[in-house]
Amino acid sequence: MSYETVVGYFKEVGRDEDILQFNSSSATVEQAAAVLQVIPARIAKTLSFRGQDEEALLIVAAGDTKIDNKKFKTTFNVKPRMLDAETVVEKTGHPVGGVCPFALATAMPIYLDISLQRFTTVFPAAGSRNSAIELTPEELYTYAQAIQWVDVCKEWDTSLT
Template identity: 55%
Template sequence: MSIEKVREYFKKWNMENRIMEFDVSSATVELAAKALNCEPARIAKTLALKAADEGVILIVAAGDAKIDNQKFKAKFGIKPRMLSPDEALAMVGHPVGGICPFAVNEGVRTYLDISLRRFETVFPACGSGNSAIELTIEELETCSCSREWVNVCKGWE
């Protein structure tokens, strides 16, 4: 299971016990915010998109942000296209609803969107549709192995 991969992944920072599992679904921003009793914007959703080389780009963004097609194309040289559920599981290593920037398959490139920077802590999923972890922005930077901060979203300003 993906959550076990993520739990193992977090052991290198002694953070595996911070992963929360819920009796209810947290597979969407709205459901996660309800499960965590927080504002939806603080959910760090991970969007899995096709890269120009047929690889995968993960964009971790605030729950109230949406991909801006023009900004994404300017940054990555292609129109954003979400992976299908089957593609996401095969290419990222986590199912839709639990996609996260932790313990992903080799070659997956992760980027953090600036929409997250307005929060002290955020809640990304942990590989399943009923899990999350609260991380500071600095912890998210470290644990996600992100390549860089990007500005490819809209609707959150």
């Protein structure tokens, strides 16, 4: 149902035809990059964390990044702890490997990492382990209804565009 929910969400804004569905898995950054024939950094991975008061939050970051524990704690005033797979599905409505910031099962804050701003377009998942949609970072921000851009990642290649 998750994929169908995301398609419905994008249908409301006239972008459902832009969702890509694949015959093979795009569940990991590497798989998605291979299927889309793009560099892994352009995959917009959605990461699920526990925020303050145990509330869930999502961070969408470039595929070549890792969470920087110090930056995360400074930004959110809590040590980064990822949600377990069962909680991810419960909170987002999307399966691990298809988690995206669209059409969520429960409302939660969504943040976009500045690592995505290097690219003209990026590819977040679309609610399944074999789908994606190509969006500009600004479109991603809008459609995800993000709260703000944050700087919570490390190890990304600033020379890539």
